[in-house]
Amino acid sequence: MNWKSQVVKLLIILIVLAIVAVLLHAIARIIVTYIPALGEYIHYVDLAIDAAIVGIGGYFVISIIRKIINVYLLGKMEASTAHTISLFIDIGLYAILILVILSALGVNLTGAAIGGAVGGIAIGLAAQTVLSNVLSGTLVTSSKTLKPGDNVSLISWIWGNPIIGETTKVGILFTEIKTINGNIIRIPNSAFLGNTVFTKLEGENSLVYPYQITVNADVPAEKVLTKATNYIKDYLSKVKVEMPEVYFTTKNGGTNIFTVIIHFNEMNSLNKILDIINKAFDQAYWDTKNEK
Numbered sequence: 066m067n068w069k070s071q072v073v074k075l076l077i078i079l080i081v082l083a084i085v086a087v088l089l090h091a092i093a094r095i096i097v098t099y100i101p102a103l104g105e106y107i108h109y110v111d112l113a114i115d116a117a118i119v120g121i122g123g124y125f126v127i128s129i130i131r132k133i134i135n136v137y138l139l140g141k142m143e144a145s146t147a148h149t150i151s152l153f154i155d156i157g158l159y160a161i162l163i164l165v166i167l168s169a170l171g172v173n174l175t176g177a178a179i180g181g182a183v184g185g186i187a188i189g190l191a192a193q194t195v196l197s198n199v200l201s202g203t204l205v206t207s208s209k210t211l212k213p214g215d216n217v218s219l220i221s222w223i224w225g226n227p228i229i230g231e232t233t234k235v236g237i238l239f240t241e242i243k244t245i246n247g248n249i250i251r252i253p254n255s256a257f258l259g260n261t262v263f264t265k266l267e268g269e270n271s272l273v274y275p276y277q278i279t280v281n282a283d284v285p286a287e288k289v290l291t292k293a294t295n296y297i298k299d300y301l302s303k304v305k306v307e308m309p310e311v312y313f314t315t316k317n318g319g320t321n322i323f324t325v326i327i328h329f330n331e332m333n334s335l336n337k338i339l340d341i342i343n344k345a346f347d348q349a350y351w352d353t354k355n356e357k
Contacts, residue, residue, distance in 0.1 A: 071129045078125045086118040116169040123162040130158065210263060211235055216272055216332055217242070219252070221261040228252070229266075229274070231332050245335045271307070274327045274335060278346050279320045284353040286313045286321040292349035293323070293342075300341040306334070309342070 093110045097103050103110075134154060211217065211232055219228040219242070230244035239251040266272045280289055294311045301308060310326040325342050329335055 071133060075126060075129050079122055082118050082122045086114060089114045089118075112170050116166050119169045120162070120166050123165060127155075127158045127162060131155070211240065216266040218264040218266060218274065219261055220264070221256060223256050223261075229332075229335065245332055247333070268328065271328045271330055272332065272335075274329070276325045276327055276339065276342065277314065278323045278325065278342070279317075280323065280346060280350050282316060282319050282321045284350060286316070286323075288353045288356075289321065289346070289349045290323065292352055293346045296345035296348055297325075297342055300345060301338070304337070304341075306338060309338075 090111060093107060093114070097107055131151070131154070135151070213232055213234055215232040217230070217232060228242055228244060228250065230242045230250075232240065233243050233249065234241040236254075239253060241249055241251050243249050264275075266274050280286075290311065290313050297311065298308055307328045309328060312324045312326075314322045314324040316322070323346065327335070327338055327342070329338060
């Protein structure tokens, strides 16, 4: 669809409607000259003509705007997301059209706006969370930040511990994640706007998950690293899992922080691997401490 041709079409329609409005006003005045008793109603007739022309013209304007939006914006989104956004756009456009028609009829919109201010504030507050979820869901789906089938780690101060699992559904209000524990959780999309760090676990040939372990610094970090690496290698060799990369990342006050880069193929195997790594570091720490 060529948007320029649609704009030209709209201009032609508006010009035709303007001509029709002028003709109708002229005809109304001609009728009044023959029937003077109708003169006191001419003002209302003029308002009715203007409102009708505005309504018809507004309908064509909205139709063309929706066509342009559908092609250049909504056509690139998923069907469910596009449908919801289209609904909100329609509500907004037709609400504006109704206000314009009322104005053409001579209705005092200022008084109506003041009278509905309290109700508008109440409705706005009630809808704030829903609209925030809808906006977030739209941004997440349209930008392809998160989509069904993605294996992810979601970190946020809102829920504390990272959420690790496979994305099963990205909806308008909620996103569903099947965690490594097997349960499905629904996260409000509003949590994604500036509050969540997404980490996709896909590597070149496998899934990759960086895992940090904190150990008391009252034993040498090098010895803990060496022992833990050997224990992990022994444990994982029995279950035929690729050996992770193990690093001494940093010292933070009275603790040593190690990073383990885990490579795995299936999400449901990650819990078992984490269990092995935790046990290996725990054993390495106590073995090193008992050597003192």
